[in-house]
Amino acid sequence: MKNIVLIGFMGTGKTSVGRMLAARLGCAFHDLDKKIAERSGMSIPEMFARCGEPYFRAREKEAVREAAGRSGLVIATGGGTVKDAENVAMLRENGILVALTADIDTILLRTSARGKRPVLDGADAGDRRAAVAQLLAERAHLYEGADVTVDTSARAPLEVTEHILQAIRIWRK
Numbered sequence: 001m002k003n004i005v006l007i008g009f010m011g012t013g014k015t016s017v018g019r020m021l022a023a024r025l026g027c028a029f030h031d032l033d034k035k036i037a038e039r040s041g042m043s044i045p046e047m048f049a050r051c052g053e054p055y056f057r058a059r060e061k062e063a064v065r066e067a068a069g070r071s072g073l074v075i076a077t078g079g080g081t082v083k084d085a086e087n088v089a090m091l092r093e094n095g096i097l098v099a100l101t102a103d104i105d106t107i108l109l110r111t112s113a114r115g116k117r118p119v120l121d122g123a124d125a126g127d128r129r130a131a132v133a134q135l136l137a138e139r140a141h142l143y144e145g146a147d148v149t150v151d152t153s154a155r156a157p158l159e160v161t162e163h164i165l166q167a168i169r170i171w172r173k
């Protein structure tokens, strides 16, 4: 059975939807950031602060390779995982790519907690919208071309999950 791989910007619901989707399908939920943190013994923000982003991206790539080599998983990626074309190729090989999207206000609301998103925490409060807008513009094309795309703005995880379940039926015979 192919993996189901959730991709999308920070705050689009990859983790909460992924957990629910895995429960509905009766398969294991595999959260890349969580695996990276467990393996290294530090949180992702700690890793960014102590070792820098390139170190995190290298660990992320190892985690992708490991997950993509397995099957029957629901995999939640990090918002930046798909910046690396090799990561996308590995995940695509044995996976159905599901992109979650959300509008900028929804993303700002869902990512408002401080200390959790190191790529946004550099910007101070007033600049946060501009920082998100710029990153969204830079990354939008990376989330296009998935097998399924679901807008999660104003939708609860359960509704998004149902939508994905409908959409992936044709691939998961």
Ligand code: S3P
Residues within 6 Å of the ligand: 008, 009, 010, 011, 014, 033, 044, 077, 078, 079, 080, 081, 116, 117, 118, 119
């Ligand atoms: C990142 C997103 C984060 C995490 C890391 C980098 C990004 O994951 O992987 O902080 O570059 O967008 P979430 O999308 O789960 O917040």
